[in-house]
Amino acid sequence: MTPEARVKIEAEARDRISTGNAALVQAYDDYHRAMMNNDIAAMSAAASRQRAALAELESGTAALRALAESQAPRQVALTWFRSQMNLAPATVSAADAAGPFGLSWFHLISMTVVTLFALTLAALAASRHRRSIALVSRLTRAGPAAAVRTVGQPTAAPPAVPSPAVPKPADAISSPPLARANSSTWSGAMRVAAIHRETPHVKTFRLVAPEGNPIPFTFVPGQFLTFSAKVDGKTIRRSYSIASPPTRTSYVEITVKREDEGEFSRYLHDRIFVGDTLQVRGPSGAFTFDGGNADSIVLIAGGVGITPMMCVIRYLTDLTWPGEIFLVCAVRNTEEFIFREELEYLQRRWPKLHVAAAVAARSEGTAWMGLEGQLSKDAIVHAVPGIERRRIHLCGPPPMMDAIRRILAELGVPPDQIKTEAFGPAVGLVPPPRPSPAPPLPVSVTELLHKVETGAVPPGAPEVREAEAGPATATLSFARSGKAAPLPPDKTVLEVAESIGVPIDYSCRVGTCGICKTNLLAGQVTMEVQDALTDEDKASGTILACQARSLGNVTVDA
Ligand SMILES: Cc1cc2nc3c(=O)[nH]c(=O)nc-3n(C[C@H](O)[C@H](O)[C@H](O)COP(=O)(O)OP(=O)(O)OC[C@H]3O[C@@H](n4cnc5c(N)ncnc54)[C@H](O)[C@@H]3O)c2cc1C
Ligand code: FES
Structure with a gap:
């Protein structure tokens, strides 16, 4: 305290003492007088x-x-206030007062703890906020299918599966593609979790990842998986379309028709049980449709060719896709109508799903209210109004597809608006067809389907014209293996490779899976089906060994 302040306070204090003393004397006299007069009110005052x-x-x-005790003015006032309020004098221990800034250590420590607690809460909230922002931006970049990202695969966005060259209609629905193609092919074991019988000859196999959900790859509706197994000491590979949609990420399903003499389909039907594992490779294939760039889709299927179509239908209805979906299928008999109950159920739920089936024959004890007989041109026109302006996917046995292609051409559908996948069997494994003139146009698709299924027409048999077949005029050289063999015009590069023990991987043998891709180093080849080749493949000289034939000398990288 400054000396001036001390002087001022002392003067004021003495003034108070003298004023208070005088007032006290006066009040004492007043009290005494009031008491003498027995004036209670005056006594009280x-x-x-x-x-x-x-x-x-x-x-x-x-x-x-x-x-006199050298206290600070604030402390003087505080002491006086405490006495007036009858409060005990403050007892400040030496330890309390020893902290910095005049604060006690207890005060400082508790304030530090509270501050640290508040800072921790703020840091937690900030990190949660940062994580939510990162998650939102990842989801908006990747689209809703981020949930089905491949486990153990790079997270970079994979390139889109090439779309068919279909002109985009003016009012096309541009729905975001939610299904995603894998940038690389996955291979490994999958466990059979369930087996359902769909029809007397068709079973569905549900496959899961052995180590649990989700399935270890992503795919686009329409793609297929390639299975391999050692059957009676021989390794066999076959492709099967994924019938379950990409929206269901905990399993994939394939639906397989048992061929009476078929090696792999019989193996699956007769020797595979729940709990077994299967070697799987995939997904592959460009026969895809995810709802983008089209305002409607026409799916035409023959027999078991309905499987990729079912994947598309299940996917689009799962997504509530706003476009019209037309499914037209040719079925041999009511008993063999695969997915019939599910399609009837979906049709009741989704007014934009139109199912038309031509059933060649009604099986005993079954009812059929739909189209009976052949899948004719009239039936297609009736089932799909304005078919010439719609995108079409076609799948089934090759002869049935040829017949439908001709009908579509007659209806004025541009060829580049049609996308196809042949379920031809492993051509090389079927007894080779005898050279014969091309068969006449069948009366109806259903009749043709019937012929295929009863064996009257060898399924997937390539058209071999007499003029082409004959003795080898050329030599096929395998650069890596250092081997060479005659190349007859009716044999493929794959068939010749197999005959002299040059390993070339294959699966479908009908030009759709792409597993037999090989580099052509010299010469020229023709390929009947090139569905599995991209423009880049063609530009870089990649060929499909299962399709490649030649009349001249050829060298391949195998
Ligand atoms: C991309 C793609 C997707 C496919 N998706 C499906 C699908 O979802 N579901 C499906 O069921 N199939 C599908 N397939 C067909 C499948 O890959 C097989 O071709 C089919 O299961 C037949 O294989 P397999 O081994 O049983 O018959 P194979 O042994 O290859 O025999 C083929 C045919 O020849 C006949 N045959 C064989 N040997 C003889 C003989 N000595 N005498 C007379 N006839 C004989 C068989 O009966 C059979 O019809 C698909 C094919 C491809 C290319
Ligand atoms: S084996 Fe499938 S394209 Fe050749």
């Missing part, structure tokens, strides 16, 4: 004045005492 005078006297005295 005098007593109050005595208290006020005493308080003033005490405040002055307390100030003088504080000055």
Whole structure:
């Protein structure tokens, strides 16, 4: 305290003492007089004045005492206030007062703990906020299918599966593609989790990842998987379309028709049980449709060719796709109508799903209210109004597809608006067809389907014209293996490779899976089906060994 302040406080204190003393004397006299007069009200008033005078006297005295004890003005006032309020004098221990900034250590430590607690909460909230922002931006970049990202695969966005060259209609629905193609092919074991019988000859196999959900790859509706197994000491590979949609990420399903003499389909039907594992490779294939760039889709299927179509239908209805979906199928008999109940159920739920089936024959004990007989041109026109302006996917046995292609051409559908996948069997494994003139156009598709299924027409048999077949005129050289063999015009590069033990991987043998892709180093080849080749493949000289034939000398990288 400055000396000036001390002088000022002391003067004020003495002033209070003298004023209070005088007031006290006066109040004492007043009280005495009122008591003599027995005036109670005056006594009460005098007593109050005595208290006020005493308080003033005490405040002055307390100030003088504080000055004498060198207390700060704030402490003087505090002491006086405590005494007035009958509060015990503050007892500040030496330890309490020893902290920095005049604060006690207890005060400092508790404030530090509270501050640290508040800072921790703020840091947690900030990191949660950062994580949510990162998650939202990842989801908006990747689209809703981020949930089906491949486990153990790079997270970079894979390139889109090439779309067919279909002109985009003016009012095309541009729905975001939610299904995603894998940038690389996955291979490994999958466990059979369930087996369902669909029809007397068709079973569905549900496959899961052995180590649990989700399935270890992503795919686009319409793609297929390639299975391999050692059957009676021989490794066999076959492709099967994925029938379950990409929206169901905990399993994939394939639906397989048992061929009476078929090696792999019989193996699956007769020797595979729940709990077994299967070697799987895939997904592959460009016969895809994810709802983008089209306002409607026409799916035409023959027999078991309905499997990729079912994947598309299940996917689009799962997504509530706003476009019209037309499914037209040729079925041999009511008993063999695969997915019939599910399609009827979906049709009741989704007014934009139109199913038309031509059933050649009604099986005993079954009912059929739909089209009976052949899948004719009239039936297609009736089932799909304005078919010439719609995108069409066609799948089934090759002869049935040829017949439908001709009908579509007659209806004025541009060829580049039609996308196809042949379920031809492994051509090389079927007894080779005898050279014969091309068969006449069949009466109807259903009849043709019937011929295929009863064996009257060898399924997937390539058209071999007499003029082409004959003795080898050329040599096929395999650069890596250092081997060479004659190349007859009716044999493919794959068939010749197999005959001299040059390993070339294959699966479908009908030009759709792409597993037999090989580099052509010299010469020229023709290929009947090139569905599995991209423009880049063609530009870089990649060929499909299962399709490649030649009349001249050829060298391949195998
Ligand atoms: C991309 C793609 C997707 C496919 N998706 C499916 C699908 O979803 N579901 C499906 O069921 N199939 C599908 N297939 C067909 C499948 O790959 C097989 O071709 C089919 O299961 C037949 O294989 P397999 O081994 O049983 O018959 P194979 O042994 O290859 O025999 C083929 C045919 O020849 C006949 N045959 C064989 N040997 C003889 C003989 N000595 N005498 C007379 N006839 C004989 C068989 O009966 C059979 O019809 C698909 C094919 C491809 C290319
Ligand atoms: S084996 Fe499938 S394209 Fe050749």
